[in-house]
């Protein structure tokens with residue numbers, strides 16, 4: 645049985661992840677964490693998210709070290725916010741729990757800190773800005789087109805729900821990173837006023853509204869001479 649702990653348990657993703665864990669025969673939710681001071685601390689997580697009683701009480705971030713020591717999960721899944729995740733990962737890794745990190749919005753320093761924590765504690769980790777299979781295939785398509793359509797201008801547009809806390813999305817930044825590692829480009833985050841497009845620019849544009857789950861568009865614009 646794979647024992648799983650989830651941080652961000654009552655968030656949009658956390659709830660879905662817990663439902664998915666409960667549907668697996670070889671997985672068991674052993675702990676769920678929310679931010680310090682959460683009003684539902686101590687309540688049954690299953691009851692909170694409409695799954696019926698699971699026998700796992702909601703814990704808060706300040707209890708994480710003790711709860712991980714008691715419940716000994718095999719995997720710690722984090723879908724929270726960047727600042728919280730850095731700290732959560734430290735506590736989980738020091739308890740030798742393997743990691744799945746889906747949180748986005750990290751600074752370069754935070755990414756470095758997370759990688760150092762993982763290395764120092766010698767735990768396994770899967771980190772992805774987007775776990776959707778289709779999006780991972782899309783990454784490969786973008787890489788191919790960036791190499792193939794050498795003199796086309798590239799622009800990235802993403803749209804997400806109004807609740808999203810980081811912009812641009814982790815996925816848009818990953819797409820930008822893929823383009824950058826295949827072409828000498830400079831990223832421009834939005835445009836306003838006098839800003840004629842330079843040849844090597846890639847614009848990254850974030851839209852927010854409603855309950856949009858997540859759309860990513862990459863435009864390759866040629867000038868019709870090819």
Ligand SMILES: NC(=O)c1ccc[n+]([C@@H]2O[C@H](COP(=O)([O-])OP(=O)(O)OC[C@H]3O[C@@H](n4cnc5c(N)ncnc54)[C@H](O)[C@@H]3O)[C@@H](O)[C@H]2O)c1
Nearest residue numbers: 652655656657678679705723724728746747748773774775
């Ligand atoms: N990698 C992917 O495939 C993927 C997909 C969707 C979302 N995300 C990312 O996952 C993260 C969460 O997204 P969401 O839509 O579920 O957000 P959300 O705001 O609905 O949920 C985040 C939850 O984390 C909780 N939280 C805050 N601090 C915490 C702490 N210290 N310990 C435990 N819990 C804490 C919040 O109270 C909240 O309930 C975001 O960074 C988002 O970009 C990644």
Ligand SMILES: O=C(O)C1=N[C@H](C(=O)O)CCC1
Nearest residue numbers: 748773774808813814815858
């Ligand atoms: O809903 C979100 O938040 C999402 N975040 C990820 C990102 O920032 O790329 C993945 C898509 C959904």
